Amino acid sequence: MRSFLSHLECSYCGATYSADELHTTCAQCGKVLLARYDLQAARQHLTPEALCRRPTTMWRWFEIMPVRDPANVVTLGEGCTPLLPAGRLGERLGTDRLWIKDEGLNPTGSFKARGLSAAVSKAKELGVKAVAIPSAGNAASALAAYGARAGLAVYQFMPQDVPEMMRKESFQYGARAYLVQGLINDAGRLVRERAARKGWFDVSTLREPYRQEGKKTMGLELAEQFNWTLPDAIIYPTGGGTGIVGMWKAFDELEQLGWIGPQRPKMIVVQAEGCAPIVRAFEAGRRHAELFPDAHTIAPGIRVPVAIGDYLILDAVRQSGGTAVAVSDAEILRDMREMAQWAGVFASPEGAATLSAYKRLRAGGFLSPDDTTVLFSCGSAFKNAELITPPPLPVLDPHRPDVLDMLD
Numbered sequence: 001m002r003s004f005l006s007h008l009e010c011s012y013c014g015a016t017y018s019a020d021e022l023h024t025t026c027a028q029c030g031k032v033l034l035a036r037y038d039l040q041a042a043r044q045h046l047t048p049e050a051l052c053r054r055p056t057t058m059w060r061w062f063e064i065m066p067v068r069d070p071a072n073v074v075t076l077g078e079g080c081t082p083l084l085p086a087g088r089l090g091e092r093l094g095t096d097r098l099w100i101k102d103e104g105l106n107p108t109g110s111f112k113a114r115g116l117s118a119a120v121s122k123a124k125e126l127g128v129k130a131v132a133i134p135s136a137g138n139a140a141s142a143l144a145a146y147g148a149r150a151g152l153a154v155y156q157f158m159p160q161d162v163p164e165m166m167r168k169e170s171f172q173y174g175a176r177a178y179l180v181q182g183l184i185n186d187a188g189r190l191v192r193e194r195a196a197r198k199g200w201f202d203v204s205t206l207r208e209p210y211r212q213e214g215k216k217t218m219g220l221e222l223a224e225q226f227n228w229t230l231p232d233a234i235i236y237p238t239g240g241g242t243g244i245v246g247m248w249k250a251f252d253e254l255e256q257l258g259w260i261g262p263q264r265p266k267m268i269v270v271q272a273e274g275c276a277p278i279v280r281a282f283e284a285g286r287r288h289a290e291l292f293p294d295a296h297t298i299a300p301g302i303r304v305p306v307a308i309g310d311y312l313i314l315d316a317v318r319q320s321g322g323t324a325v326a327v328s329d330a331e332i333l334r335d336m337r338e339m340a341q342w343a344g345v346f347a348s349p350e351g352a353a354t355l356s357a358y359k360r361l362r363a364g365g366f367l368s369p370d371d372t373t374v375l376f377s378c379g380s381a382f383k384n385a386e387l388i389t390p391p392p393l394p395v396l397d398p399h400r401p402d403v404l405d406m407l408d
């Protein structure tokens, strides 16, 4: 197996860079760098049949992944997650075309595993010894796990109200964790300003070119799971936008490989009403989003008030004929429970937000029951257990003769 990675290209000004040295953003314009591959050559080596014979991790796409030497791959078995028919949840909503991609089954409980497996592998290949990350929690956990496996020093900077489980994970994985007064963008600035002096490689979302290469494998998998076609719509809980941008890129690469045609799903962004910079920019017809003031929501992964890849997210949404929707925290909490009760999926609040968006788009007529639609359940609610507050349970005394009468 070999990778057909050829170079890095700026998504904004087109400047090119070597893919065999460390880069973060474009040195010319400061925007997002994309990994480019020699897809015409890759076409000769990668076939759907070859893919089927490989171990079931996202690295089975090695020819169009950014690591040159397979020995540098740092894997915990990420990717190849199930695409579940929504089943009873679909019936309840009057459709048999609703699907859930359950990303909560990834190592460390979220799709961040894909991005960080790719970024850590490439960093290791390029000789990095220490990595730093601003994170709402899941990215930090994933970096801690992959960093531990690779033997890198990991520095994490998270908002003060980061979910308890993420703090436990960083401790257990041996990462150095700090809480920052402010949100993820404040943590990001802190890392950027100190990374060079401290000798850290900054793996912030889309400020490092390879996390999105990991996340693009979600798009590759969808194509495979739909037998080399694509669904009509994808609803994605959007924070930094790595997944939308990565999947959009994946579809182009698959078309150039000759595996799919030009049809594309409507790419649909869902954000929380308390933090909806991309939704605002979409509605205002702008290509860049403004910082969203006083950002707040119970869904930490989408509490991202500003994203460097805003133009890439908005381009994908517009070019695909998609849309952008904001949903309330109350809808998110309701739909976390509904996904669990009707589909058996223990979804994080961000994942549940896709169901809230789906309902709104069906009610408004943007989506119909005939549209094959994929909801991205991006993480497991095991990470957000504090949002789930069951009532006290009845306690039974097994020695009482009437104990069974207490059961309903």
Ligand SMILES: *Cc1c(COP(=O)(O)O)cnc(C)c1O
Pocket (backbone or CB within 6 Å): 110, 112, 138, 139, 205, 237, 238, 239, 240, 241, 242, 243, 244, 301, 302, 348, 350, 351, 378, 379
């Ligand atoms: C990071 C995260 C998101 C946002 O993903 P992006 O691809 O960065 O937009 C959504 N949900 C969860 C659970 C996350 O951890």
Ligand SMILES: [Zn+2]
Pocket (backbone or CB within 6 Å): 010, 011, 012, 013, 014, 015, 026, 027, 028, 029, 030, 031
């Ligand atoms: Zn540039």
